[in-house]
Amino acid sequence: MAIEAWYMDESNEDPRLPHHQNPINYVSTETLIEIGVLYWKLNAKNYENDPELEKIREERGYNYFDILDLCPEKVENYEQKLKNFYTEHIHADEEIRYCLEGSGYFDVRDKADRWVRILVKEGDMIILPAGIYHRFTLDTSNYVKLMRLFKGEPVWTPYNRPQEDHPARMEYIQNLTEKVGVPVAAH
Numbered sequence: 001m002a003i004e005a006w007y008m009d010e011s012n013e014d015p016r017l018p019h020h021q022n023p024i025n026y027v028s029t030e031t032l033i034e035i036g037v038l039y040w041k042l043n044a045k046n047y048e049n050d051p052e053l054e055k056i057r058e059e060r061g062y063n064y065f066d067i068l069d070l071c072p073e074k075v076e077n078y079e080q081k082l083k084n085f086y087t088e089h090i091h092a093d094e095e096i097r098y099c100l101e102g103s104g105y106f107d108v109r110d111k112a113d114r115w116v117r118i119l120v121k122e123g124d125m126i127i128l129p130a131g132i133y134h135r136f137t138l139d140t141s142n143y144v145k146l147m148r149l150f151k152g153e154p155v156w157t158p159y160n161r162p163q164e165d166h167p168a169r170m171e172y173i174q175n176l177t178e179k180v181g182v183p184v185a186a187h
């Protein structure tokens with residue numbers, strides 16, 4: 001099966017809960033593609049010697065990688081970092097994450113500015129395009145180990161919403177509009 005994604009409910013409960021709507025409202029792979037989210041399923045057990053991963057890295061120029069083992073013992077300012085991850089933001093570059101262990105949620109905004117929750121678990125690699133509003137949270141299992149990839153020297157700077165005048169945001173919106181030929185929701 002492809003990656004699992006759904007529209008979120010509006011409740012203010014614990015972000016680590018799934019936040020499904022009732023009834024469950026899944027988001028199709030086509031919709032994810034339309035908003036520029038890319039996805040691969042790989043064998044995470046094999047990440048140190050995986051020709052498939054190597055091919056993606058080569059084709060897309062991801063010469064940098066590191067591993068983020070998201071637990072309080074290994075991450076400085078753990079709570080603060082989690083808080084920042086869950087604050088809606090964009091980046092000037094793609095955000096590329098490959099889940100090696102555990103799971104978590106990447107939330108992205110669709111064209112109508114609705115939250116789409118993407119479940120990322122072992123073997124899932126996702127690319128969020130530059131300029132897409134997004135955030136990240138652990139799920140109730142409370143643990144994830146992610147590979148972070150990048151083209152060139154890594155820059156992880158988040159620009160919190162609103163960022164309508166940020167060049168990456170403007171380019172993202174431009175691409176969205178070109179793809180479908182209709183305006184996206186105003187912000």
Ligand SMILES: CSCCC(=O)C(=O)O
Nearest residue numbers: 085095097135136156158
């Ligand atoms: C834990 S990686 C995902 C969080 C995020 O959006 C970021 O690092 O910018």
Ligand SMILES: [Fe+2]
Nearest residue numbers: 089091095158
């Ligand atoms: Fe981010």
